[in-house]
Amino acid sequence: xxxxxxxxxxxxxxxxxxxxxxxxxxxxxxxxxxxxxxxxxxxxxxxxxxxxxxxxxxxxxxxxxxxxxxxxxxxxxxxxxxxxxxxxxxxxxxxxxxxxxxxxxxxxxxxxxxxxxxxxxxxxxxxxxxxxxxxxxxxxxxxxxxxxxxxxxxxxxxxxxxxxxxxxxxxxxxxxxxxxxxxxxxxxxxxxxxxxxxxxxxxxxxxxxxxxxxxxxx
Amino acid sequence: xxxxxxxxxxxxxxxxxxxxxxxxxxxxxxxxxxxxxxxxxxxxxxxxxxxxxxxxxxxxxxxxxxxxxxxxxxxxxxxxxxxxxxxxxxxxxxxxxxxxxxxxxxxxxxxxxxxxxxxxxxxxxxxxxxxxxxxxxxxxxxxxxxxxxxxxxxxxxxxxx
Numbered sequence: 001x002x003x004x005x006x007x008x009x010x011x012x013x014x015x016x017x018x019x020x021x022x023x024x025x026x027x028x029x030x031x032x033x034x035x036x037x038x039x040x041x042x043x044x045x046x047x048x049x050x051x052x053x054x055x056x057x058x059x060x061x062x063x064x065x066x067x068x069x070x071x072x073x074x075x076x077x078x079x080x081x082x083x084x085x086x087x088x089x090x091x092x093x094x095x096x097x098x099x100x101x102x103x104x105x106x107x108x109x110x111x112x113x114x115x116x117x118x119x120x121x122x123x124x125x126x127x128x129x130x131x132x133x134x135x136x137x138x139x140x141x142x143x144x145x146x147x148x149x150x151x152x153x154x155x156x157x158x159x160x161x162x163x164x165x166x167x168x169x170x171x172x173x174x175x176x177x178x179x180x181x182x183x184x185x186x187x188x189x190x191x192x193x194x195x196x197x198x199x200x201x202x203x204x205x206x207x208x209x210x211x212x213x214x215x216x217x218x
Numbered sequence: 219x220x221x222x223x224x225x226x227x228x229x230x231x232x233x234x235x236x237x238x239x240x241x242x243x244x245x246x247x248x249x250x251x252x253x254x255x256x257x258x259x260x261x262x263x264x265x266x267x268x269x270x271x272x273x274x275x276x277x278x279x280x281x282x283x284x285x286x287x288x289x290x291x292x293x294x295x296x297x298x299x300x301x302x303x304x305x306x307x308x309x310x311x312x313x314x315x316x317x318x319x320x321x322x323x324x325x326x327x328x329x330x331x332x333x334x335x336x337x338x339x340x341x342x343x344x345x346x347x348x349x350x351x352x353x354x355x356x357x358x359x360x361x362x363x364x365x366x367x368x369x370x371x372x373x374x375x376x377x378x379x
Contacts, residue, residue: 048377049361050361050362050363138360139359139360139361139362141361172376173378175369175374175376175377176360176369179377179378
């Protein structure tokens with residue numbers, strides 16, 4: 001029986017829904033986990049922004065632990081993630097000019113609703129994804145964390161634009177702009193650009209879908 | 219504003235305060251009087267009562283310690299304007315005072331021009347200048363948890379990454 005080699009179609013020929021694998025090859029789940037950038041330790045950096053108390057879920061134990069393991073059986077995890085991926089409610093926090101591109105992404109020309117990305121019109125207490133658009137000042141930091149804490153699990157964060165990633169125009173010598181929102185939030189997808197074009201944000205949406213589908217079920 | 223209107227103001231202030239008026243800078247766009255700290259309030263009242271400078275446009279400060287002459291001082295500048303005298307409508311007269319950088323203290327001009335209040339609060343938080351007699355000297359814009367030195371001083375180092 002002919003089997004395609006990695007050179008022909010690298011990595012993708014074993015991407016069945018259960019992540020089955022042959023011989024010594026890698027499944028796409030492992031590939032995603034390998035390429036994932038380890039998150040920064042937010043708990044340590046957030047203290048310098050005046051945030052004293054951070055909302056945290058209770059430690060996993062007892063029934064919760066059993067449920068967590070149950071959710072992470074391959075088939076169940078796949079179905080859960082598939083459902084989550086296919087209907088994303090974004091909440092967006094507009095702090096700078098990237099919001100114009102964010103609005104343009106929702107236009108019929110790009111139409112992210114094809115991929116389950118709904119218009120950002122709801123309450124953040126019912127949303128899955130937080131899109132942070134633009135510069136976050138030092139005074140805004142604890143408010144942004146408050147917004148994040150109010151969202152229900154599972155939740156994901158997209159950092160949009162150079163300012164949200166690293167401070168952008170205000171990097172290095174500003175006393176008032178935080179140098180990347182990953183000091184205060186765990187970020188899933190970074191969208192570079194100043195501002196990013198709608199295509200770039202669209203790619204981020206697709207990447208986030210991929211990450212949700214092949215990641216762990218919380 | 220015509221040059222003669224400035225000239226009369228400057229001459230009369232010079233006659234009135236004499237040596238307390240340290241310096242007059244008269245350049246193309248800026249006419250500035252540097253006075254001593256002791257007579258700042260008197261000079262301000264004199265300008266308001268006798269020359270019709272009835273409001274303050276801005277209060278700013280400069281840290282001179284790393285500029286060309288390297289004086290260890292902070293200069294507080296009041297930009298004055300007038301609504302009541304027609305020949306002074308476009309005037310921008312600067313009244314400035316140089317303070318010691320180690321312990322910068324100046325009399326507040328809020329009882330002469332009430333519009334100084336928020337400007338002086340900003341100078342207080344950005345440069346650490348203490349205005350004596352200010353009714354409400356709190357920080358204005360910086361975050362609540364700020365614990366560093368005032369950020370506009372030249373010694374300040376931004377945290378960066």
